[in-house]
Every structure is written in C-alpha cells, then in structure tokens.
Amino acid sequence: MRSRRIPRWRLLTWMILAFNLAMLLWLVIALDEAGEGGGRCAGELCRDANDLGSTVGAWLVIFFWLAGVVLLGVAWLVTHRTEQPGPRQRRGWHRH
Structure with missing residues (x-):
C-alpha cells in the first residue's frame, strides 16, 4: 500500500518545484541583503548606487x-506522455 502523504510525481516535476523554491529563496535573500546594504553608506551617491545595484540584481534573479x-516547462511538456502506446490506427480512406 502506497503512502498518501507524498504525491507520486515525475522526477522533472520535483525538479521544477525545487528550482522554484531555490529561486524564491535566492530572491528573498538578495532583497534582504540589499535592504541592509543602505545602512553602511555615508552619502547620497552611495545610497543611490546601492539602490540601482539592488534593482538590477533583483531583475537579474527574476530573469x-x-x-x-x-x-524546465518545455522539457516537462516534451517528456510528458498523455497516452499509452497502443496499436497504430489507420488514417485516411477505409474500404468497406
């Protein structure tokens, strides 16, 4: 009897889920570090440069x-089988 707690997904599905969680974590950490970086600046120019760098960094992570x-989505779609292989069906005109 299979356990009902963990869904039986394909490996690529788990990879997509792990990738999304890793990227979300990276974005949160990068934005948190960017928010703390402004406190170390002494002048207006330093704060502006930090804000610009934070914005570019966040967009790079999002890209x-x-x-x-x-x-990964294209790979998932290409490798996903929706039908079981069966007898080949004839196409075209049929003679009766």
Missing part, C-alpha cells in the same frame, strides 16, 4: 528564474 521555468 534567471523565468528562463529556467520556461526551459
């Missing part, structure tokens, strides 16, 4: 996240 999701 990698979206690119990875698209690639």
Whole structure:
C-alpha cells in the first residue's frame, strides 16, 4: 500500500518545484541583503548606487528564474506522455 502523504510525481516535476523554491529563496535573500546594504553608506551617491545595484540584481534573479521555468516547462511538456502506446490506427480512406 502506497503512502498518501507524498504525491507520486515525475522526477522533472520535483525538479521544477525545487528550482522554484531555490529561486524564491535566492530572491528573498538578495532583497534582504540589499535592504541592509543602505545602512553602511555615508552619502547620497552611495545610497543611490546601492539602490540601482539592488534593482538590477533583483531583475537579474527574476530573469534567471523565468528562463529556467520556461526551459524546465518545455522539457516537462516534451517528456510528458498523455497516452499509452497502443496499436497504430489507420488514417485516411477505409474500404468497406
């Protein structure tokens, strides 16, 4: 009897889930570090540079996240079998 606690998904499905969790964690950590970085700056120029770097960094993480999701999603769709292979059906005109 199978356990009902853990769904029986394909390996690629688990990889997509792990990738999304890792990217979310990376984004949260990067934004948290960016928020704390402004306290070490002494001048206005330093704070502005930190804000710009934080924005670029956050968009870079989001870009990698979206690119990875698209690639993994395409791989998931390509490897997903919806029908079991069976006898080949004839196409075209049939003679009776």
